[in-house]
Amino acid sequence: MTNGRVLEATELKKSFGDIHAVRGVTFHIGVGETYGLLGPNGAGKTTSISMVSGLLQRDGGEVLLDGQSMTTTTLAPKQEIGLVPQDLAIYPDLTARENLRFFGHLYSMPKAELSKRIDEVLEVVGLSDRANDRSSEYSGGMKRRLNIGIGLLHRPKLLVLDEPTVGVDPQSRNAILESVEHLSSEGMAVLYTTHYMEEAERLCDRVGIIDQGEIKAEGTRRELIELIGQRDRIRITATGVNDATLADLRGLGGVDNVSPTDGSLDMLVSDAGAALPEAMRVLAAHGSGVSSVTVEEPDLEAVFLHLTGKALRD
Amino acid sequence: MRHAWTIAKNDLALRARDRSIFIIGLAAPLALAFIFNLVFGAGISDVGETITFDVGVANLDGGPIGEAFAGVLDSIASGGLLNVTVFDSADAARTAADEGDVGASFILPAGLSDSILGGADATIEVVGNIDAPTTTQVASSIADQFGLGVRTANLSVATAMATGVLSPQDAIAAAGETGTAPAAIEIGTVEAATRQIDSATYFVAGLSIFFLFFIAGMAVTSMLEERREGTLMRLLAAPINRKSITFGKSIASVLIGLVSMTVLVVTSTLIMGAEWGAPIGVALLVAGAVLAVVALMTFAGAFAKTAEQAGNLQSIVAVTMGMLGGTFFPITQEGFLGKLSLMTPNAWFMRGLGELAGGGISAALPAFFVLVGIAAVAGTIGLYITGKMLKP
Numbered sequence A: 001m002t003n004g005r006v007l008e009a010t011e012l013k014k015s016f017g018d019i020h021a022v023r024g025v026t027f028h029i030g031v032g033e034t035y036g037l038l039g040p041n042g043a044g045k046t047t048s049i050s051m052v053s054g055l056l057q058r059d060g061g062e063v064l065l066d067g068q069s070m071t072t073t074t075l076a077p078k079q080e081i082g083l084v085p086q087d088l089a090i091y092p093d094l095t096a097r098e099n100l101r102f103f104g105h106l107y108s109m110p111k112a113e114l115s116k117r118i119d120e121v122l123e124v125v126g127l128s129d130r131a132n133d134r135s136s137e138y139s140g141g142m143k144r145r146l147n148i149g150i151g152l153l154h155r156p157k158l159l160v161l162d163e164p165t166v167g168v169d170p171q172s173r174n175a176i177l178e179s180v181e182h183l184s185s186e187g188m189a190v191l192y193t194t195h196y197m198e199e200a201e202r203l204c205d206r207v208g209i210i211d212q213g214e215i216k217a218e219g220t221r222r223e224l225i226e227l228i229g230q231r232d233r234i235r236i237t238a239t240g241v242n243d244a245t246l247a248d249l250r251g252l253g254g255v256d257n258v259s260p261t262d263g264s265l266d267m268l269v270s271d272a273g274a275a276l277p278e279a280m281r282v283l284a285a286h287g288s289g290v291s292s293v294t295v296e297e298p299d300l301e302a303v304f305l306h307l308t309g310k311a312l313r314d
Numbered sequence B: 001m002r003h004a005w006t007i008a009k010n011d012l013a014l015r016a017r018d019r020s021i022f023i024i025g026l027a028a029p030l031a032l033a034f035i036f037n038l039v040f041g042a043g044i045s046d047v048g049e050t051i052t053f054d055v056g057v058a059n060l061d062g063g064p065i066g067e068a069f070a071g072v073l074d075s076i077a078s079g080g081l082l083n084v085t086v087f088d089s090a091d092a093a094r095t096a097a098d099e100g101d102v103g104a105s106f107i108l109p110a111g112l113s114d115s116i117l118g119g120a121d122a123t124i125e126v127v128g129n130i131d132a133p134t135t136t137q138v139a140s141s142i143a144d145q146f147g148l149g150v151r152t153a154n155l156s157v158a159t160a161m162a163t164g165v166l167s168p169q170d171a172i173a174a175a176g177e178t179g180t181a182p183a184a185i186e187i188g189t190v191e192a193a194t195r196q197i198d199s200a201t202y203f204v205a206g207l208s209i210f211f212l213f214f215i216a217g218m219a220v221t222s223m224l225e226e227r228r229e230g231t232l233m234r235l236l237a238a239p240i241n242r243k244s245i246t247f248g249k250s251i252a253s254v255l256i257g258l259v260s261m262t263v264l265v266v267t268s269t270l271i272m273g274a275e276w277g278a279p280i281g282v283a284l285l286v287a288g289a290v291l292a293v294v295a296l297m298t299f300a301g302a303f304a305k306t307a308e309q310a311g312n313l314q315s316i317v318a319v320t321m322g323m324l325g326g327t328f329f330p331i332t333q334e335g336f337l338g339k340l341s342l343m344t345p346n347a348w349f350m351r352g353l354g355e356l357a358g359g360g361i362s363a364a365l366p367a368f369f370v371l372v373g374i375a376a377v378a379g380t381i382g383l384y385i386t387g388k389m390l391k392p
């Protein structure tokens, strides 16, 4: 083990033809730490973790897992990592138990230990009562939970979860977040990618904000929010906003950033009290109908807006 | 390679679970073999009057068995199915078959009846023209049925046969009552290039290897399905050698191929009376054919991007090989088509079985080695290409 770090990814690079998907990504994860990669679709999250997991050959950089260099063909570091792919990766014709057993064999788990561990994992992901049903009969959320269960079966030093809550109902989503918190509390290091700011804030000890293949900033929630200084975030729901309206808003004093998300505007300002009346005046002048206004403390979403000039979700 | 075995077992479990393996591997070929056997095999008279086969006969026997046989030929001929030319000598009958004046000739040697009735073995020879394999099979089948009748009939019914009153079918029925078989007529079917196996076996064998293509194709299609389902990603992330993935899937296909071919050989022998030949020779040929077909299908599927594409490519290869290799209709060994035919495992499998029927295990070895050769070449290239498929 190197200085308490489970993972050290340095200067990762990957291109697909002309697309520079990842351009020099560097981060590390300590023992028991949960690290988040927060970024919009296409930011390079999946590509980065595919290199970390030895699925994808990198064009440049280094991945050290527990001090061992990870490549697509080295087997020892792969034993230390548990991957939960973004898209479901389970055999629908097999039961949860059979799915787990098969992958347990691939990780060379001894028979007796495997059976015990399968029961444990089924408990953790809440599938104990449905363990012997074919997974094709599961709900979307149950399939996702099985998908996660397979990843943590062999007690990896690092669990890698790629957007595990995309497309699941709120209840299952909460169950997933809880099990990640549980695993983390048991000391498993977690690499968690998401484009949901709330998830990153809730789960992660440290977050890397990734966009266009680069990590724009990194740190604890506190550290990241301090990056944007003393600022307020104003969210205005309005109709009839066009490019001219946006240009005028951006021209106002004390306004850092304006970003339209469907039906609403996110503004990052140094003082909400001063900026809000001005903004309302501009909207009125352009004939926009304002239906709601909220002023919030900055969050990671605001940090993202500050760093990239655009909203996290589109 | 322990992981290859784990993957193979998982593949087998998955295919057993969706039941496709039982249908495509066992039920379909058996059902089809039954149908073909009905049309071309036992129920010759059902074929109808539109087809006429030209056969010759040289009856040198002059005894009751010879007369009975002539009676059988006459009755089939009067149904319009056969056009019978009578020759005076064995040589004349052979020459006529060789030169294609008739599709096949029966030669009943002198003293046939005496031998049979005396309890000794004797042979009705069928000489087939190389370009008239269907006629040859029909002729073999007639001789076969007749032989079966005499073989299973007791001496007491042989008298009845001599009068021509008793058909071979009746003789078989009678044999059921009387039981024992005192003497046997062997049906020796001799052809210039290859010996023929009987028609039931021919069609079961041909269909078996044809269906083997579809079973074997699963190695690649299952890989592509795993990619679609996302599970391939997990296999690649697991601490296992990537070769064990391709290898494991090939093992599964080979095992399934071996099992279903074995079941086909056994059931067709028991139910349809197919005569595959010496078990060790058949086992060798089956093993060679399974390896060759799995390798070819891996090769063919390796060019596909999706499971559907692979399935289509493989169907094309399977049907082409089946046609060229003589699964649907026999192919002569000469000419361009004959040469192409020799590039198919189907042809070598059938040829091997033919040789086995005529010449014993050592005669089947060349076909076995050719099959293994096809497997080695196609398999090496196929595994190389599918290996690349695993490169992300």
Ligand SMILES: Nc1ncnc2c1ncn2[C@@H]1O[C@H](COP(=O)(O)OP(=O)(O)O)[C@@H](O)[C@H]1O
Residues within 6 Å of the ligand: A016, A019, A020, A021, A039, A040, A041, A042, A043, A044, A045, A046, A047, A048
């Ligand atoms: N196999 C691939 N071939 C071509 N382009 C790819 C491939 N994988 C990803 N990309 C591109 O790389 C960029 C980053 O993708 P990805 O890592 O999947 O982003 P994220 O997971 O953050 O949504 C995107 O522009 C995507 O279109």
Ligand SMILES: [Mg+2]
Residues within 6 Å of the ligand: A045, A046, A047, A086, A162, A163
């Ligand atoms: Mg992604």
